[in-house]
Amino acid sequence: MPDGYGWDAFFGLRPYPELEEATRVYRYDAVFVLDALDDFDSEDDLVWAKEREIRRVHELIVQGYYDAGYKPIFVPADEPRRRIDFILAQLPVPAV
Numbered sequence: 001m002p003d004g005y006g007w008d009a010f011f012g013l014r015p016y017p018e019l020e021e022a023t024r025v026y027r028y029d030a031v032f033v034l035d036a037l038d039d040f041d042s043e044d045d046l047v048w049a050k051e052r053e054i055r056r057v058h059e060l061i062v063q064g065y066y067d068a069g070y071k072p073i074f075v076p077a078d079e080p081r082r083r084i085d086f087i088l089a090q091l092p093v094p095a096v
Contacts (some may be wrong), residue, residue, distance in 0.1 A: 001026065005064025010057050023068045031065050032087055033072045 027047045041055045073090050075083050 002064040002068040002070065003032075003061050005067055006057060006059075007060030009060045009064070012052075028070065029092075030090065031070045031072045032075050032090070033065070034075045034083065035064055035077045 001019065001023050005015050005023075008015050008019070062072060073087075075086055078086070
């Protein structure tokens with residue numbers, strides 16, 4: 001949900017009350033931010049924004065998580081399996 005803070009900021013809007021309330025009520029245990037890959041080019045993707053805009057939205061979304069009280073864990077750009085291993089290593093082990 002805090003992604004909405006970033007999108008609102010990108011379009012010059014303030015977060016709407018329903019978003020703020022939902023962000024207070026529904027909390028994530030952890031937030032992972034995947035660093036961007038080298039490029040956004042793909043034969044199958046439709047990219048509606050320029051790379052500069054995509055990077056700005058990413059920055060605003062990350063800031064939204066900080067504003068909502070989260071400490072994002074940044075996942076480095078890497079092969080998918082290594083990203084998965086990194087994420088799994090960051091998850092807390094449940095106490096029994």
